[in-house]
Amino acid sequence: MTEPATIDAAVEVRDLTRTFGARKALDRVSFDLPRGAFLSVFGPNGAGKTTLVKVLTTLTAPSKGTAKVSGFDVVADAVELRSEIGLISHNPLLYPDLSAEENLVFFADMYGVPDAAARVRELLVAVELDHRRLDLVRTFSRGMLQRLSIARALLHRPKVLFLDEPYSGLDPHAVEILDHLIEQIRADHTFVMISHDLAKGLALCSHALILAKGKVVLSAPREELDEAEFAETYRATVGLGVA
């Protein structure tokens, strides 16, 4: 995963550093991720996981180093890059006072999705919310919000999906639905997922990365990982604290 970037790399990160005052949230992070891969990013609270996702999704500018997603630089090509990515967060990123359909139509307009009405209907059916399409989002359960959030993230057919603790706060049934949805779209997308759940993250991923104090502690393809050794390394990082 740390070999030089190839044309097939969906994510290329080189010496990425992000500082907040004197604190280094990311400290010379480097890795490549091939297209179609599923990267699970682990690490204790404050390790820099969310900062990494924010930089890769253009929400935060790096202080040093470079990062490319789907071939686009996160700084120089930010506008073009935003069309290539989707974000599913533990926060639904939806307007509570708009209906499910109004939310999706709004974001379809923001991404310039052609034939928005048909695409919105298709996704509402896919996430099993078509029957609630006219209801205000503020009346939705956590699981329903997360399903609608997935529909929002997929509207513009992104190539790379970022998942920031997407399972956080979900009941077992909602977890099953989210698993099923990820499985359905897995073949056509590259995933970068932040997770505190070691078992879940390892079950889904093709590549794994552990961050601690803003630095890469371990990074390897799933098949090269020794699970016991990986769990031990992860446990050791929990004691390292905030970057």
Next chain:
Amino acid sequence: MAGEARGLSLRQFKAILHKDIVMELRTKEMITSMGLYALLTMVIYQVALSQSGTAFDPRNIAAGLLWLAFVFTSMLGLNRSLVHEKDQGCLEALLLSPVDRPVIFFAKAIGNLIFLLIVQALTIPVFAFLFLQQGSYAGEWWMIPLALLAGAVGISGVGTLLATMSVNTKGKDFVLAVLFVPLMYPLLLAAVSATSAAVLGGDGSVQQFWTGMGMMAGFDAIMLLASFALYEFIVGA
């Protein structure tokens, strides 16, 4: 390619404006709070001036009273317009989309302008009833709406920029007030001057009105251009 980009920007602009209007019509948060605040301010003015005696002509300070009410009312609304974007990370979702940041600025500023104009339209009749007795309005009828529009454009433009800056801060109401009032000072001077000329009439009032309007137009143009240029930096900070 440029045409396509312009088409997308227009679609995004309309989507943000439409979304803000639909949400306001549904929640009535901004209009209700701003409208009530403005009306309560009028009542307080009335009480404050109730013992001023017959020798005192409230028309002399009417323009100042009116703009004082609009400045405080608009600060209340401007904060709310950005707070609902922060709810559940919606601002983040907006910033994740391939939208040029100035498009967000103009859509939010136009939305705020519409809401402020509605509040002004609700407030003016009450103000006229309380402070401008029949026959005491000496200016041309068209002067007041023009002065209100020019002032509202500046308030909405600068206010939207400053509300975006302050929305991520802890004491956002305080931060907005501290930034807003000093920056709006030249606009307020011009707005009060133009509105006074409209209310009081008399020799030289038309010239005074157009001088005030010219200053407001200049302020609006400079501040809107500055806001346009700075918005990308502000939302990215």
